[in-house]
Amino acid sequence: xxxxxxxxxxxxxxxxxxxxxxxxxxxxxxxxxxxxxxxxxxxxxxxxxxxxxxxxxxxxxxxxxxxxxxxxxxxxxxxxxxxxxxxxxxxxxxxxxxxxxxxxxxxxxxxxxxxxxxxxxxxxxxxxxxxxxxxxxxxxxxxxxxxxxxxxxxxxxxxxxxxxxxxxxxxxxxxxxxxxxxxxxxxxxxxxxxxxxxxxxxxxxxxxxxxxxxxxxxxxxxxxxxxxxxxxxxxxxxxxxxxxxxxxx
Numbered sequence: 001x002x003x004x005x006x007x008x009x010x011x012x013x014x015x016x017x018x019x020x021x022x023x024x025x026x027x028x029x030x031x032x033x034x035x036x037x038x039x040x041x042x043x044x045x046x047x048x049x050x051x052x053x054x055x056x057x058x059x060x061x062x063x064x065x066x067x068x069x070x071x072x073x074x075x076x077x078x079x080x081x082x083x084x085x086x087x088x089x090x091x092x093x094x095x096x097x098x099x100x101x102x103x104x105x106x107x108x109x110x111x112x113x114x115x116x117x118x119x120x121x122x123x124x125x126x127x128x129x130x131x132x133x134x135x136x137x138x139x140x141x142x143x144x145x146x147x148x149x150x151x152x153x154x155x156x157x158x159x160x161x162x163x164x165x166x167x168x169x170x171x172x173x174x175x176x177x178x179x180x181x182x183x184x185x186x187x188x189x190x191x192x193x194x195x196x197x198x199x200x201x202x203x204x205x206x207x208x209x210x211x212x213x214x215x216x217x218x219x220x221x222x223x224x225x226x227x228x229x230x231x232x233x234x235x236x237x238x239x240x241x242x243x244x245x246x247x248x249x
Contacts, residue, residue: 058212073224073239090124103204103233111209130247150220160217174199190238205233
């Protein structure tokens with residue numbers, strides 16, 4: 001059993017043909033391949049192997065009774081294939097936003113930050129198309145107040161707000177508009193527009209790292225920010241909180 005890309009590379013250094021048991025879309029395959037020695041004497045297979053991934057994202061909801069949380073509103077995908085990353089295990093850590101790459105038409109922005117590597121706040125248990133989910137220590141999330149969840153028929157076009165962290169570790173409220181309520185299925189259920197000039201000045205609109213920022217309308221949690229429109233960073237999509245909760249089980 002291979003546990004890391006480093007271990008896999010070491011196993012190839014014996015040379016000769018290797019047999020691999022590969023799980024491809026749920027099907028077990030037996031493959032044979034012969035590593036080739038390169039100019040520096042290292043045997044290589046010609047395969048790109050990724051065994052971990054890290055990034056900045058936003059927690060959408062947390063249940064202090066069960067410790068369950070949901071984040072992002074979309075899955076973590078492989079940057080090369082666009083497919084969901086199979087999850088063996090994972091951890092959630094505190095982070096601070098250190099800088100912002102401004103978003104502009106044709107160039108999505110990004111939050112850049114650093115992780116607190118001294119401790120894990122919780123563990124990830126699922127990576128789905130509707131978000132990542134897991135459990136956190138009760139001491140990891142302090143303060144805040146419970147908020148009711150809106151059903152699909154309560155969500156409407158008009159003013160709303162999001163809670164987002166775009167500097168340090170402070171969370172602020174920013175005004176948005178729900179431009180259109182789309183189909184209740186899938187993961188892109190709301191068309192959003194940032195109306196808060198303060199946020200536009202800081203980030204250009206919606207940027208990578210804001211995924212999961214909760215959307216509040218009429219005092220209820222209606223969903224989370226998920227994607228930005230590449231040609232207009234002031235607009236993007238959101239997922240209904242009902243769909244995130246269903247995926248969380």
